[in-house]
Amino acid sequence: MKKVIYFLVLGVLFLNCESKKEVPKTVDSNIEKTAINTVLNTWHKSAAEANFETYFNAMTAESIFIGTDASENWKNAAFKEFSKPYFDKGKAWSFTSVERNIYIYKNGEIAWFDELLETQMGICRGSGVLIKNDDIWKIEHYVLSLTIPNDNMDAVKLINKEKDSLLLKKLEK
Template identity: 35%
Template sequence: MKKTPLMILLSAAGISLSPFVLADGGKPDAPLTATANVKADKAEKAEKAIHAMLDQWHNDAARADRAYFDKLTENAVFIGTDPDERWTRAEFIKWSEPFFQRGKAWTFHVRQRHLKPDFSGKWAWFDEQLDTDLGLCQASGVVVLTAKGWKIDHYQLSISVKNELIEPLKKLTAELPAAKKTP
């Protein structure tokens, strides 16, 4: 008895696993249906909107535009490069104030970015490689679709270190105090 792949059965039943991509990342064997075309268009628009929001977020920081903080959800968390840098949105705004007051916060230029949307189309993971004031950094985060568009819910920034530099770096950081413990 010939086994029919699950994707074909779901497709025949009119069930889509993702508005962004096929679950297996492959291309369909058959032409896209009208519904699939609409979903693909919606997915493409969402991806463009996410990229545009993230690019503008970085531009806002470079110009010390307070619209930067509007791109964070109310419950957003920002994790910086220092072991003690884990901020809620409110804490991050307070910490950032001196940078924004001087008229230039920080400058991040995106080398590359990857998006991975969830199946519902309401949130996505991303990672990006950045040229920054700190040197080469990498970041990852989660964006969510809100009534006001895409917003950052979680962002984690880290400084990139080549593997061959890990041992000397470990010696430099061995004396650092432990990060603050959370209650």
């Protein structure tokens, strides 16, 4: 009798576990990509218009912004502090996406992208990760990079040689 009860309990537990499996979420990638494009376009526009609150509300509280300088690896609070004087002057920076690729993870809650940007520095590349929380996409991680034509790489290496050397020495300590 104990064996019968034991198997009944195991059967009930198994059925209970099976019934609680989550139904896979269906993700409409076109809708999500439209929402992500809106977030990124508004984010870039808010910098050009010096709208500090809108700009930083597009980012998570834990977000990271990596700038073009090797020393620029900003956590959100530090990036806000660095950026505030630029926004206070009425125009922070102006980035316009001229090409963007968006990729959405199958659960529909994580996306990553790359974009070519027209900027005051020339053409740059941005890439990043967004997360969706409570149906709202926010930027979690962003990397801004200068684009360097391969034919110009030797000249750029010469320009950067001294500063790169100093930074490497600092990081080795």
